[in-house]
Amino acid sequence: MQHDDLLFNLISQERDRQRRGIELIASENFVSEDVMSAMGSVLTNKYAEGYPGKRYYGGCEVVDKVEELARQRLKQLYGAEYVNVQPHSGAQANMAVFMACLKAGDKFLGLNLSHGGHLSHGSPVNFSGIMFHALEYNVREEDGRVDYEQLQERALAERPKIIIAGASAYSREWDYARIRRVADEIGAIFMVDMAHPAGLIAAGLLDNPLKYAHIVTSTTHKTLRGPRGGVILMGKDFPNPWGKTTPKGEIKMMSSLLDSAVFPGTQGGPLEHVIAAKAVAFGEALQPQFKLYQEQVKKNAATMAQAFIDKGYKIISGGTDNHCMLLDLRTKLPELTGKEAEKALVAADITTNKNMVPFDSRSPFQTSGLRFGTPAITTRGLTENDMTLIVELIDRVLLSHNSDAVIAQVKAEVNRMMQDRPLFAW
Ligand code: DSN
Numbered sequence: 001m002q003h004d005d006l007l008f009n010l011i012s013q014e015r016d017r018q019r020r021g022i023e024l025i026a027s028e029n030f031v032s033e034d035v036m037s038a039m040g041s042v043l044t045n046k047y048a049e050g051y052p053g054k055r056y057y058g059g060c061e062v063v064d065k066v067e068e069l070a071r072q073r074l075k076q077l078y079g080a081e082y083v084n085v086q087p088h089s090g091a092q093a094n095m096a097v098f099m100a101c102l103k104a105g106d107k108f109l110g111l112n113l114s115h116g117g118h119l120s121h122g123s124p125v126n127f128s129g130i131m132f133h134a135l136e137y138n139v140r141e142e143d144g145r146v147d148y149e150q151l152q153e154r155a156l157a158e159r160p161k162i163i164i165a166g167a168s169a170y171s172r173e174w175d176y177a178r179i180r181r182v183a184d185e186i187g188a189i190f191m192v193d194m195a196h197p198a199g200l201i202a203a204g205l206l207d208n209p210l211k212y213a214h215i216v217t218s219t220t221h222k223t224l225r226g227p228r229g230g231v232i233l234m235g236k237d238f239p240n241p242w243g244k245t246t247p248k249g250e251i252k253m254m255s256s257l258l259d260s261a262v263f264p265g266t267q268g269g270p271l272e273h274v275i276a277a278k279a280v281a282f283g284e285a286l287q288p289q290f291k292l293y294q295e296q297v298k299k300n301a302a303t304m305a306q307a308f309i310d311k312g313y314k315i316i317s318g319g320t321d322n323h324c325m326l327l328d329l330r331t332k333l334p335e336l337t338g339k340e341a342e343k344a345l346v347a348a349d350i351t352t353n354k355n356m357v358p359f360d361s362r363s364p365f366q367t368s369g370l371r372f373g374t375p376a377i378t379t380r381g382l383t384e385n386d387m388t389l390i391v392e393l394i395d396r397v398l399l400s401h402n403s404d405a406v407i408a409q410v411k412a413e414v415n416r417m418m419q420d421r422p423l424f425a426w
Contacts (some may be wrong), residue, residue: 018358018423020415022390023380026324027168027196029225030380033283035277039227040242043273050183051086051259063272070275077202078100078210080233082255086262087230090195090219091120094276095127096232097215099265100257101189101242102161104131107213110164110189111146114356114364116326118168118193125138133158139358144317144326152182159186161242163252166193166217169371171320176212187241191215195230197322199223199375202285203294206322210335215254220280221299223323223375226281227274240272269425293378293426297323300374304385307391316357316369321426324373328357329397333398338367344401345370348410349418350394381417381425387416389417 018030031039043063049056052064052071070085087093087140090379101193102108108128110121116139119126122134135158137151155163163183165174183190192209198218209216216233220226224348241409246252263270284290298321305315305325314331324327338354345352356362357369394409 005066013418017349019421020208020418021351022393022414022418023376024268024352024372024374024390025376026371027219027222028086028373029278029375031221031225031227031281032424034280035225035227035284038277040274040282041276042275044271047269047273048272049263049269051263063275066276066279067270070279070282073279073286074233075229077282077285078208078216078233079235080210080216081236082258084232084262085229085275086267087217088267088271088274090118090193090217090230091126091221092262092266093217093232094118094120094193095231095266096258096261097162097191097217098128099217100134100254100304101240101263102132105133107133107135107136107158107160108162108164109137109151109160111136111167111170112138114360115139116167116170116356118166118195121164121166121193125213127367134247139317141172141359144358146170146174148178150174151179152425154184154190154417155227160188162191164191164193165213166195168196168323169326170196171315171322172317173206173321174209176207176209179213184296189214189241190351191217193217195219195362196222196324199225199285199290200294200298200322203291205291205294205298214238216347220278220281223294224281224285225293225375225379226285229271229274229276229278232262234258246298270302281336289426296383297374297378299384300382300387301325303387304372304374304391307388311391311395314413323375326355326357326372327370327372329370330357330361330368336398336401337362338369339365341370341398341399344397344407345394348393348397348407349414350390350410379424380421382421386417 047057048060048063050066111117113123120128122129140147179191180319190213192213195218221228301320301323305320312332314324314328342354353372354367355369360368362368363402
C-alpha cells in the first residue's frame with residue numbers, strides 16, 4: 001500500500017500550527033503521548049457492541065478489561081456509583097440522558113445558549129430543541145451570574161422533567177444545592193453537564209456536582225485532558241421517576257435506562273481505542289501532579305482576567321472561578337466584532353473563538369465577545385507572567401486589527417515564545 005503523503009503532510013501542518021501558536025480556546029487541550037498512543041492503537045480494529053461481559057461479538061476478553069479499567073478509574077475520580085464510558089461525545093451523552101428520561105415533546109430547562117449555555121441544552125437547531133420542549137433561564141444582566149430566581153420561577157411555572165446546569169461559556173461556580181432544591185420541589189431530574197470544568201472538579205478545586213445531581217454528563221477532552229469523547233455518571237442509582245417499567249411491571253433503575261439509551265438507543269459499537277485513552281487520562285487525573293496542573297490552570301485564568309480588566313476590557317461577571325472567561329469587546333472597542341477580533345488574533349497565531357455575550361446586540365455570526373481559556377496553554381507550561389504578556393499581545397492586535405504590520409510583529413513574538421515549548425509539558 002502506498003504511504004498517504006498527502007494526508008500525513010496535513011497532519012504535520014496541523015502539528016506545526018499547534019506548536020507555534022498560543023491556544024486559548026477554552027474547550028481545547030493537549031493530550032499526553034500515552035493518551036495519544038492508546039487512541040492510535042489496535043483497539044480501533046475491534047467491534048464490541050454491548051457492555052463488558054455482555055457483548056454481541058466474540059473476542060472481547062481484552063476490550064472488556066480495558067472498558068472495565070476505564071469505568072473503575074472514572075468512578076474513583078469522582079466518587080461515582082455508576083458510570084458509562086461509551087458516549088462518543090458530550091452531545092451523545094446528553095442525548096442518551098434525554099432518551100432515558102424524556103418522551104418526545106417533554107419539557108426541560110437549561111441555560112440559554114446565548115448566555116453561555118450549550119447547543120445540546122435546548123438550541124432550536126439541535127436534537128434537544130427539535131425533539132423536546134426546551135425552556136431556558138438566563139444570567140443576570142447586572143452581574144453576569146446565573147439568575148437562580150428566574151430559574152426557580154420558570155421551573156415552578158412550567159414543571160420541566162429535567163433541569164440542566166452546566167455551560168460552555170460561564171466562568172463562575174454553580175449553586176448546585178439551590179437547583180437541586182428546585183428540582184425536588186417539582187419532582188424533576190437534576191442533570192449537570194460538567195464538560196468544561198470536569199478537570200478542575202476531578203482535582204477538587206470546584207464543587208463536585210455528583211453530590212447534588214441525579215445525573216452528570218461530561219466530555220473527556222477539555223480541562224480533563226483526555227481523548228475526544230463523553231461519559232455519564234451518577235453518584236447514586238435511583239428508580240426512574242417517570243415510571244418506565246420492565247415487561248414484568250418493575251420500575252427500571254436509571255442505570256439500566258442510561259445504559260440502554262447509549263447502546264442500543266443512540267449508538268452502535270463503542271470506540272474501544274478511545275475508551276482505552278479515556279482510561280489513561282483518568283489514570284493521569286488520579287495522580288497528584290494533575291492537581292498541580294489544575295491549580296495552575298485556575299491561577300492562569302484569574303491572572304488573565306485581571307490583566308484584561310486592567311487594560312479596560314469588560315469580563316462578564318468581573319472575573320473567573322474556573323478556567324475560562326468571556327470578554328465583552330463593547331466597553332473598550334465598541335466597533336470591533338468578535339468575528340473580526342478572532343480573525344485578527346488567528347492571523348497572529350493566537351487562537352480563540354468569537355462568542356455571544358449575554359444580552360448581545362450582535363448576531364451569533366458577528367458577536368460582541370471573545371471566549372478565552374487557559375487549559376491548553378497551561379499544559380504547555382505557561383504560568384502567570386506569561387498570561388500578562390499574552391494579554392499585552394492580544395491588546396496590541398485588537399487595537400490595530402487592520403494593521404498587517406502589527407499582526408506580523410505579534411505573530412513573530414508568539415512564535416518565539418512558543419518555539420521551545422512541548423505540547424505536553426506536565
Ligand atoms: N464546542 C464546545 C465548546 O467549545 O465549548 C462545547 O461542545
